[in-house]
Amino acid sequence: MEQYAIKGGNPLVGEVEIGGAKNAALAILAAAIMTDETVVIENVPDVRDTNVLIQAMESIGVIVNRIDRHTVKINASHIHNLVIEDDFIKKIRASYYLLGALLGKYKKAEVALPGGCNIGLRPIDQHIKGFRALGADVRIEHGLIITDAEDLRGSNIYLDVVSVGATINVMMAAVMAEGKTTIENAAKEPHVVDLANFLNSMGADVKGAGTDVIRIKGVPKLHGSEYTIIPDQIEAGTFMFAAAVTRGDVTVKNVIPKHLESISSKLLEIGCEVEESDDAVRVVSAKALTHTHVKTLPYPGFPTDMQPQIVVALGLSAGTSIVTESIFENRFKYVDELTRMGANIKVEGNTAIIDGVERYTGASISAPDLRAGASLVLAGLAAEGVTVVDDIRFIERGYEDFHLKLKALGAQIDKVNTERELQKFKLKVG
Numbered sequence: 007m008e009q010y011a012i013k014g015g016n017p018l019v020g021e022v023e024i025g026g027a028k029n030a031a032l033a034i035l036a037a038a039i040m041t042d043e044t045v046v047i048e049n050v051p052d053v054r055d056t057n058v059l060i061q062a063m064e065s066i067g068v069i070v071n072r073i074d075r076h077t078v079k080i081n082a083s084h085i086h087n088l089v090i091e092d093d094f095i096k097k098i099r100a101s102y103y104l105l106g107a108l109l110g111k112y113k114k115a116e117v118a119l120p121g122g123c124n125i126g127l128r129p130i131d132q133h134i135k136g137f138r139a140l141g142a143d144v145r146i147e148h149g150l151i152i153t154d155a156e157d158l159r160g161s162n163i164y165l166d167v168v169s170v171g172a173t174i175n176v177m178m179a180a181v182m183a184e185g186k187t188t189i190e191n192a193a194k195e196p197h198v199v200d201l202a203n204f205l206n207s208m209g210a211d212v213k214g215a216g217t218d219v220i221r222i223k224g225v226p227k228l229h230g231s232e233y234t235i236i237p238d239q240i241e242a243g244t245f246m247f248a249a250a251v252t253r254g255d256v257t258v259k260n261v262i263p264k265h266l267e268s269i270s271s272k273l274l275e276i277g278c279e280v281e282e283s284d285d286a287v288r289v290v291s292a293k294a295l296t297h298t299h300v301k302t303l304p305y306p307g308f309p310t311d312m313q314p315q316i317v318v319a320l321g322l323s324a325g326t327s328i329v330t331e332s333i334f335e336n337r338f339k340y341v342d343e344l345t346r347m348g349a350n351i352k353v354e355g356n357t358a359i360i361d362g363v364e365r366y367t368g369a370s371i372s373a374p375d376l377r378a379g380a381s382l383v384l385a386g387l388a389a390e391g392v393t394v395v396d397d398i399r400f401i402e403r404g405y406e407d408f409h410l411k412l413k414a415l416g417a418q419i420d421k422v423n424t425e426r427e428l429q430k431f432k433l434k435v436g
């Protein structure tokens with residue numbers, strides 16, 4: 007089983023290029039099947055989740071050509087099947103975007119219930135509420151979400167919780183519905199805006215994305231497009247925190263600094279310097295880190311997908327910090343692993359009370375999910391001695407070349423596959 011072997015202690019220094027946003031790419035790839043014309047999408051991250059989604063699209067007859075590692079050409083004029091139930095698709099969250107896309111285009115779809123990170127219950131009632139409001143019948147049978155409609159008609163939909171997935175799914179189902187749709191209490195995340203921009207580039211009429219009211223006028227059909235996906239806010243944030251915890255000096259390049267504001271603010275609060283330019287942010291961690299309080303919130307609040315990264319940093323900060331996870335009920339599972347490395351953190355319900363320690367010490371640990379896994383790697387980079395992180399397949403769901411990018415910044419990290427390779431790494435790093 008592949009693992010990351012890490013020898014901590016090196017400050018990360020240099021520049022790192024951020025890739026396309028995984029969560030935008032997943033929505034946009036799914037939406038690309040809503041036209042029979044060819045679509046070219048650039049800046050698609052080469053990560054497991056996007057590759058699984060592409061594989062599922064191919065399984066129903068979508069032709070996907072890779073022009074280069076990050077550019078795909080999609081033609082969905084020969085879809086022959088509206089049922090998607092292979093085992094892989096059950097593992098990712100965004101499989102359900104194919105439901106909104108197929109329902110919007112063909113008025114019918116059957117897709118396996120979604121997976122994704124095991125961080126809470128993750129119900130899909132708001133997606134179902136939205137589809138039903140547009141006139142679709144929706145039922146769950148044999149592990150599949152089955153939806154069909156004679157006609158989709160625009161509607162006013164108020165989301166009871168701010169949900170990225172439901173906002174995206176309802177938007178896709180509504181763009182070719184007859185008449186006007188309003189999504190109230192919509193999510194405002196950058197990837198919601200990116201999807202709306204992409205749909206508009208295909209001829210849709212979506213207004214208000216990025217605010218909490220999205221207005222959609224149905225159009226009869228969508229056409230081909232060429233589109234570039236926005237940079238990944240969370241990949242960028244992860245490298246910014248890698249600089250913070252290793253006392254480094256890292257410039258994350260190819261980013262939209264506005265999307266990183268909540269992350270930059272917290273880094274400033276804990277004692278880092280943050281310099282913004284047009285499409286880059288530099289983080290310098292020269293002083294001892296200090297404590298702060300954090301509550302995860304929908305955008306523009308502090309992202310839940312950055313919660314484990316900031317906990318790793320606060321675990322090394324002087325004083326007591328309180329982190330409240332307000333989006334998912336069970337996103338502190340990694341704290342047990344961090345405790346093995348010497349962290350002093352007590353979890354009470356959705357709150358972590360963190361008493362900073364002077365250092366972490368290397369240990370053998372497992373990645374419980376994507377962001378927690380990446381954050382445990384950051385802990386390993388800051389720790390004294392060698393850390394071995396198992397289950398790195400979770401990390402590879404959302405980070406392209408994670409260890410190679412860290413290595414280029416001066417980290418001592420290798421991917422190892424056998425005990426022998428691990429011993430070799432240990433000998434190499436001394």
Ligand SMILES: CC(=O)N[C@H]1[C@@H](OP(=O)(O)OP(=O)(O)OC[C@H]2O[C@@H](n3ccc(=O)[nH]c3=O)[C@H](O)[C@@H]2O)O[C@H](CO)[C@@H](O)[C@@H]1O
Pocket residue numbers: 029032099100126127128129130131132133134167168169170171172193310311333334335
């Ligand atoms: C593939 C993707 O883009 N994943 C992101 C997406 O997940 P995802 O789209 O699953 O997250 P949501 O925004 O939908 O979830 C937010 C909250 O709403 C609840 N909820 C959601 C839908 C629903 O029908 N009913 C309901 O109660 C969820 O349980 C959660 O408590 O947004 C999350 C919140 O920013 C991120 O952590 C994930 O990385």
Ligand SMILES: C=C(OP(=O)(O)O)C(=O)O
Pocket residue numbers: 029098099100121122123124311376377404
């Ligand atoms: C939780 C995440 O992804 P997913 O919703 O796909 O599980 C994430 O990207 O951090």
